[in-house]
Amino acid sequence: MTFQFNFTIEGHLENEITPLGDGVLTLDSSKESSALENRKGKQKDRKCSTEQSDLPQNHLWEYASVGNAGASQDTDTPLSATNSSEDLGPCAKQLCLTVAKEHAVPKDLKKVLENKAIEMLPGLQHVNISVVKNILLKENFPGENIVSKSLSSHSDLIPGVYEGGLKIWECTFDLLAYFTKARVKFSGKKVLDLGCGSGLLGITAFKRGAKEIHFQDYNSLVIDEVTLPNVVSNSTLEDEENEGNEPDIKRCRKSKPQELCKCRFFSGEWAEFCKLVLSSEKLFVKYDLILTSETIYNPDYYSTLHQTFLTLLGKNGRVLLASKAHYFGVGGGVHLFQKFVEERNVFETRTLEIIDEGLKRFLIELTFKYSS
Numbered sequence: 001m002t003f004q005f006n007f008t009i010e011g012h013l014e015n016e017i018t019p020l021g022d023g024v025l026t027l028d029s030s031k032e033s034s035a036l037e038n039r040k041g042k043q044k045d046r047k048c049s050t051e052q053s054d055l056p057q058n059h060l061w062e063y064a065s066v067g068n069a070g071a072s073q074d075t076d077t078p079l080s081a082t083n084s085s086e087d088l089g090p091c092a093k094q095l096c097l098t099v100a101k102e103h104a105v106p107k108d109l110k111k112v113l114e115n116k117a118i119e120m121l122p123g124l125q126h127v128n129i130s131v132v133k134n135i136l137l138k139e140n141f142p143g144e145n146i147v148s149k150s151l152s153s154h155s156d157l158i159p160g161v162y163e164g165g166l167k168i169w170e171c172t173f174d175l176l177a178y179f180t181k182a183r184v185k186f187s188g189k190k191v192l193d194l195g196c197g198s199g200l201l202g203i204t205a206f207k208r209g210a211k212e213i214h215f216q217d218y219n220s221l222v223i224d225e226v227t228l229p230n231v232v233s234n235s236t237l238e239d240e241e242n243e244g245n246e247p248d249i250k251r252c253r254k255s256k257p258q259e260l261c262k263c264r265f266f267s268g269e270w271a272e273f274c275k276l277v278l279s280s281e282k283l284f285v286k287y288d289l290i291l292t293s294e295t296i297y298n299p300d301y302y303s304t305l306h307q308t309f310l311t312l313l314g315k316n317g318r319v320l321l322a323s324k325a326h327y328f329g330v331g332g333g334v335h336l337f338q339k340f341v342e343e344r345n346v347f348e349t350r351t352l353e354i355i356d357e358g359l360k361r362f363l364i365e366l367t368f369k370y371s372s
């Protein structure tokens with residue numbers, strides 16, 4: 001199994017990864033697993049004291065019901081949004097937080113695609129997605145130095161520093177295939193691509209008529225250099241079944257392609273992202289659909305991730321989650337996450353598909369147990 005990188009490697013490190021023609025680099029699954037294995041030790045060094053939350057079930061409702069940063073659409077339900085890191089779960093306090101920020105879409109869209117080569121992603125049925133290859137993604141980018149850190153540590157992930165968004169992970173393709181197979185409806189929906197990396201899930205959502213799409217990644221550089229360029233490069237294509245005609249979109253369309261007017265981009269750690277997105281709208285409307293691929297590799301993040309779903313998902317919404325069965329070395333995986341979710345007794349989990357080729361992978365759906 002191979003993975004594509006959409007950035008170029010500095011000369012002295014080039015030999016460590018196998019080029020796949022035309023500057024695209026590959027890493028096989030065994031390397032991915034061993035890269036993950038390296039992480040456990042590093043993680044122990046970095047993390048601030050982590051005690052997994054074992055809240056009694058009835059505390060979950062307290063947890064979710066205090067003051068909103070932005071008033072929420074669902075304020076009448078016990079699952080209302082929260083605004084403090086205390087409310088957002090213990091991990092928020094323990095992780096070395098990356099402050100969240102919203103990334104504006106640059107006025108000059110040509111600049112976003114500067115130094116990028118664009119290619120069509122092969123092998124996707126019923127959806128055409130192009131991706132950028134960054135020509136100059138080197139360590140002198142302002143703010144984050146994650147490319148060289150990732151390469152020099154021989155790791156696809158460095159906890160709290162770089163969480164893997166520069167490359168396209170395998171389960172993204174599983175979820176894309178599922179969208180087609182299961183005819184997942186995006187039309188008119190508000191969608192979050194959580195831990196978006198390249199943003200292919202969110203891009204598919206906007207191509208299939210989602211009303212609004214938010215992209216979130218841990219790393220600011222990933223949003224600026226990968227997600228945003230990918231969205232821009234796809235937004236010039238024709239919509240497949242676009243139904244959005246809101247007046248504000250019409251207004252925005254004069255200066256930007258229509259799809260871009262529906263998109264917002266955020267970077268930062270999940271608890272911080274929740275606070276930011278809730279406070280960014282006067283009346284925050286929760287997501288109908290949260291799409292997330294390869295985000296449950298680290299059990300230390302489960303509490304924050306669970307709280308993010310709890311805080312941001314609309315009461316009749318659903319999470320579509322794709323994951324490998326197990327992430328060797330890091331310890332996370334589907335069964336551990338499902339157990340975590342079941343113990344909290346807020347969400348119902350349902351296995352949608354098991355892909356049993358190469359590394360075993362799962363597609364899971366989460367919905368609120370008590371939605372009415």
Ligand SMILES: C[S@@+](CC[C@H](N)C(=O)[O-])C[C@H]1O[C@@H](n2cnc3c(N)ncnc32)[C@H](O)[C@@H]1O
Pocket residue numbers: 095163164165166167168169170171172194195196197198216217218219268269270271292293294295301304
């Ligand atoms: C392994 S990458 C997967 C990227 C992409 N979804 C894919 O399938 O190609 C995991 C993603 O989850 C996000 N992520 C992981 N842990 C996070 C955390 N604690 N806070 C915010 N984002 C996190 C990172 O931004 C990263 O892009």
